[in-house]
Amino acid sequence: MLSPEALARGQHVMTVCNACRYCEAYCPVFQAMENRTSFAKGDVLYLANLCHNCGECLYACQYAPPHEFGINVPRALAEVRLASYEEYCWPSFMAGMFRRSGVALSFGLSAVAMLVLWTFVQPSGARGDFYAVVSHDVMVGTFGVVGSLIVLSMTIGFARALNSSVVSTFRWTAIRDVLTLRHLHATGEDCTSDLEARTPWRRYFHHCTFYGFALCMASTTVAAIYHTFLGWRAPYAYASLPVALGSIGGIGLVVGPVGLLAQYRRRDVQLKDSAQRGLDMSFILMLLMTSVTGLLLLVLRGTAVMPSLLVVHLGFVLGFFVTMPYGKFVHGIYRTAALLKFASEAP
DSSP: OOOOHHHHHHHHHHHHHHHOTTTTTHHHHHHHHHTTTSHHHHHHHHHHHOOOOHHHHHHHHHTTTSSTOOOOOOHHHHHHHHHHHHHOSSSGGGGGHHOOOHHHHHOOOOOOOOHHHTOOOOTTTOTTTTHHHSSSHHHHHHHHHHHHHHHHHHHHHHHHHHHHSSOSOOOOHHHHHHHHGGGGGSSSEEEEEEETTTEEEHHHHHHHHHHHHHHHHHHHHHHHHHHHOOOOSSOOOOTHHHHHHHHHHHHHHHHHHHHHHHHHHSSOGGGGGGGGHHHHHHHHHHHHHHHHHHHHHHTTTTTTHHHHHHHHHHHHHHHHHHGGGSSSHHHHHHHHHHHHHHHHHHH
């Protein structure tokens, strides 16, 4: 939850920035800030999720460290942003997961999922036929229950985020900003990763990750329609729509997370909140493992390793799904709520 100290730091930083206003044209944070003369808890939470951590303001600020004021907007808002995940979390007792989330926990949950799924494996399953190894009913039942809880949890979290910063008018410009990620850079076309170091790669890798995940979900949806309504049973041909969508999405989910991992390691430490390292790393690595195992499963589906590889892939997918409402995935949900609020404030 948002501690009084973190709230006070966020309010102090925004108050100083509101007096200075040197960065007013940089991003929506400063434009939304100027609409306020004081900053209540809901305002600070809103501004924190509106921040895309482009970092431009840190290098432009005359009060940044080592100045005695020590103004570091990206880090202060990143600290508040983590607390906002806990504020909006449902059920509330799971809020502590955001502090405990790390690679070991995520991989441990996946390993447990693999052990459970292995008990449903049918040893006589035909090569290439996933449902002959783990039945369709088991897959649908397991992922249906988990998926329903995930959707419920994130829907409630999204509603809480909206309620903390009331959206008065819906505008499609917010959806454009979400889909284009245009606020990942400030005054120019490229994102900054260090003083005078600007490249477009952080934005490109975010796009690969975002749209790769969307394509994989589309692949699963199309396959479900094929099976349920058309009676077309998997496995599908390499040229089929589910396989094409899943392959492109899987490649995006390899390129994106690998690129983001490289960007994270090279980025200026002043732009990062060290408390979120476990959250960031587990999210990136879990996405990467689900995509790598999925692509391997596609290539090796006709071999003897397919049953084991299927269980490993499903275990990582299930582990990732379980952590979605309590990991870095939610930053996209709450940033969407903040962008909807920002668009509704526009004249």
